[in-house]
Amino acid sequence: MSYRILIVDDSPVLRVMLSDMLQELGHQVVAEADSGAAALSAYPEHKPDLVCLDVSLPDISGLEVLPKLRRLDPRAKVLIVTGNDQKTLEAKVKSLGAIGVLHKPFDSLELGAMLAKVAPKAP
């Protein structure tokens, strides 16, 4: 299955890397956002199937963006993509409605496996 994806990450390097991998896996990146505010404005415009959301952002954290996205669209599918591998984070973001957590660094095989794993569970 091919997804239309919004990437939210402050790092332009990570956005390009993730975008390359997603396209290689047959998905379409419809927009990229470098902050929480940009993500909240891009979401209603592009109505993506999936949001890849970083936690550390320059304005508001991904932990604040996530519930806001879910208020905009209760069916929003959000995958957290983060370098933060702390145990408490995964439980926290799942309680906020994220469909999964992908830890950086990752390769396209790990990304593909994660997308395959979370897709059936998505609301």
Place this chain on the structure above:
Amino acid sequence: MELNPKSRQLFTSLIEEGVSRSADALGKMSRTEWGVISSSTNEIPAVRLLSWFHRDKTPHVAAGFESDKDFPLEVVLLFSEKGAKAVTEAVTKPFSERLRRMDDLVRLTIGEVSNIVAHSIIGALADKFDRTVILSVPDVRVGPKAEVLEKSLERYDGRNDAILLSHVEMFSENLAAECSMVLVVNEAALAELFERAGVL
């Protein structure tokens, strides 16, 4: 308030675990092995660390991070200019032209690489306290070691605050690149966290 010897030993071992996670993360990103040359945690005044770093005047690319207020700490990663270029080439090589043509690619890549490594070093510490510690986005600076480190020590009184400094040196033979990592924690704040969490 000071850490008791047992708390300090636990802190040091949590940082050692974080250092190992950091070397693994750096290796995975740059597709080559990184070894830890030295790793130490000491209570020293910030001014002494700066005077040690003042000996090296060569330019470095550094990325600084600070945590949220609940768990106050700073992490700084420093790469020599040559090392930063080598790491950037290794990390970006498999990706598209769009990435390699990006302005300021070295600074941006070191910022992203450091973000992942910095989270790795504090991971074990956060897990022990059952906390989620979110680091700021990277503040990337270029200059001599002491100069780029100074900014991360601004919130401390260099002579009077008791600061725990973890200093790690890593090296990749394949890339001929080294990475210095400095973690700064206010000892009194850390001791309070240990006490509140009843960890020891």
